[in-house]
Amino acid sequence: MKRDYKKKGLLLFTLLLVLALGGCGKKGTEAASNEGVEATVTAEPTQPEETATPTEEPADTPTPTPEPTKALKPQADASLSDDLYQFQVAINGDVYTLPMTFEKFVSYGWEYQGDGTQTLSPGYYLAAEVFEKDGLQIYADIINMGMNVEAMSDCIIAGLNMDKFMVDDNDVTITFAKGIEYGVSTIEDIKNAYGTPTDTYEGELYTKLTYELDSYQQVEFCVDAETKTLNEFEIENFTETEETASTSSEVSDEVPEIVSKYVVPTALGDDFGRCIVEYAGNLYQLPAPVSEFEKNGWTVIKDESDSVVKAKDFGWVTMMKDNQKLSVIANNYAENATNIHNCFVTSVEGDDNGTDLPITIQKNITRGMTQADLEKALTGTEYEKEDSTSFEYYTFSCGSGVLDKVEIVVRKDDKIVQKITVSNSPKTEELFTY
Numbered sequence: 001m002k003r004d005y006k007k008k009g010l011l012l013f014t015l016l017l018v019l020a021l022g023g024c025g026k027k028g029t030e031a032a033s034n035e036g037v038e039a040t041v042t043a044e045p046t047q048p049e050e051t052a053t054p055t056e057e058p059a060d061t062p063t064p065t066p067e068p069t070k071a072l073k074p075q076a077d078a079s080l081s082d083d084l085y086q087f088q089v090a091i092n093g094d095v096y097t098l099p100m101t102f103e104k105f106v107s108y109g110w111e112y113q114g115d116g117t118q119t120l121s122p123g124y125y126l127a128a129e130v131f132e133k134d135g136l137q138i139y140a141d142i143i144n145m146g147m148n149v150e151a152m153s154d155c156i157i158a159g160l161n162m163d164k165f166m167v168d169d170n171d172v173t174i175t176f177a178k179g180i181e182y183g184v185s186t187i188e189d190i191k192n193a194y195g196t197p198t199d200t201y202e203g204e205l206y207t208k209l210t211y212e213l214d215s216y217q218q219v220e221f222c223v224d225a226e227t228k229t230l231n232e233f234e235i236e237n238f239t240e241t242e243e244t245a246s247t248s249s250e251v252s253d254e255v256p257e258i259v260s261k262y263v264v265p266t267a268l269g270d271d272f273g274r275c276i277v278e279y280a281g282n283l284y285q286l287p288a289p290v291s292e293f294e295k296n297g298w299t300v301i302k303d304e305s306d307s308v309v310k311a312k313d314f315g316w317v318t319m320m321k322d323n324q325k326l327s328v329i330a331n332n333y334a335e336n337a338t339n340i341h342n343c344f345v346t347s348v349e350g351d352d353n354g355t356d357l358p359i360t361i362q363k364n365i366t367r368g369m370t371q372a373d374l375e376k377a378l379t380g381t382e383y384e385k386e387d388s389t390s391f392e393y394y395t396f397s398c399g400s401g402v403l404d405k406v407e408i409v410v411r412k413d414d415k416i417v418q419k420i421t422v423s424n425s426p427k428t429e430e431l432f433t434y
Helices: 102-106 185-192 290-295 371-377
Strands: 090-091 094-097 126-132 137-143 156-163 199-201 204-215 217-224 230-237 276-279 280-283 315-321 324-331 346-352 359-361 384-387 392-395 405-411 417-423
Touching: 102 126, 102 156, 126 156, 126 405, 185 204, 185 217, 276 346, 315 405, 346 359, 359 417, 371 405
Parallel strands: none
Antiparallel strands: 090 094, 126 137, 137 156, 156 230, 199 204, 204 217, 217 230, 276 280, 276 359, 315 324, 346 417, 384 392, 392 405, 405 417
């Protein structure tokens, strides 16, 4: 399956290291933010099984009394593969294959020690979440591989980790492909079974052998320096399979509430911080829904735009008006995936050498005005001024983030405003100014 742990276009994923707990163990949780892990998966959505409607018996035919049924404990995968890269572990005889659904994992008796109603946005994950079964604990990585915001209980278990502090006081048998066993197997046993590791770390307290198939697909074995036997493992497989294909892949046709709450401004006003702009003849307060631009005569160029954007994510949209194109980021602030028309345009520009459309901001600052009139209009406004060989740049804040700003470009040769760009991309709905 396809995996992409990079944020599209601008944002780069960073992984935060979790706290070490003895040896090469880890403990604690890790939440990926918009600068965190995103898993982009390509999978056809699975259809729910249909429940057959029982046919009605004729009145003169007695309905047989059903035999009492015995509640059976759900079983893990039946057998342990000899292929390490099946990402399996057998714990007390039950074989677990990663990834697997949260629901399936807990059906084997594991109880989540956190809040199962806590939500995760698409591509977000929590690392080293604690589960317990009969006094035995295990760490698990939980990821949302779907399109919509989901409760963790509807997400995927993509990683498992146990260390000696969890295992030593419990009667537990843990085995891996080709008979490698916790508390028994040595470094030589592991290498004989799986070959030369992708990476080896030798420390004073342990040696760690890492077998990596691909990014976020690996198995780690830690061998204790004193006992010379395997005393910790970690398996992670951050891919989506047919079995774990998310039920969170549906795209809602409903207009998100945040789009309905958008209010068209009636005047530019004097407050640059409200990010109001008159653009191609209409007023907008950024960010503004794509659908508002469409109402004002803009057309979305489908071949150059994302059709659907995941919940709390962003896509790209290209729109055209008066034979001019505008290609910008469009944010989805809703908790469900939605089409591009319900996403929010975060930036507009007017430029002699780009999207050549009229644009005016507060204090009647507009393209084509002189530099002298611009500086007069900016009296009392804090701004930064930089220059290059051919241009001078005026920049000041608009919105709550460091990238939320107004930039005005003046040509040095004729002292005329050539370009104005207004950008505002709040991370959450709460930061909207309307």
